[in-house]
Amino acid sequence: MGETAEKHLVYCRVVRDGAVLFLHRSPGVFRAGQWELPGGTVEPGEPHETAAVREVAEETGLTVRIAGERGRHTWMDIGGKDLRIHARVFDVQEDATHDVVLNDGEHDDFTWADPATLDLADHFRA
Incomplete structure (x- = not known):
């Protein structure tokens, strides 16, 4: 039996006027x-x-x-691969306020919201 592979992810909590930036995953992507x-x-x-x-x-x-590290989370791949995911979530500060310009390949929308109002994965809700 092989060794479990490891994948490292990072996420950022961008806040403006008390709301957090969230991106919506495009159709056809994971x-x-x-x-x-x-x-x-x-x-x-x-x-x-x-x-x-x-x-x-x-x-x-x-x-x-x-600005600082908010948390760390680890879980096994939800697709059934022998893969352990490690995620770190950072608080960040914008250098200047600009419009959000999405990378069309991954996301099709964004919102500034209270996390409690969205259906989020556990590691984002925490």
Whole structure:
């Protein structure tokens, strides 16, 4: 039996006027139709904080800096792969207020909302 593979993800909590930025997954992609925080996969050798800032820029066009780590979560792949997912969630601050510009390949909408009002995965709700 092989060793369980590990995948590292990072997500960012961007807040404006008391509301949190959430992105809506496009049809045809993994977890289509779900709301999530901006974020994604940490590249090999990339520091988690660098990956978090990069992912926000790629997915939203926003420039942010890390304010602190909000939490860490680990779970087994929901698709049944022998894969352990490690996610870190960071609080970030925008360098300047800009319009959100989505990467059309992954997300089809965004909202600034109270997390309690959306159907979210446990690691986003926490």
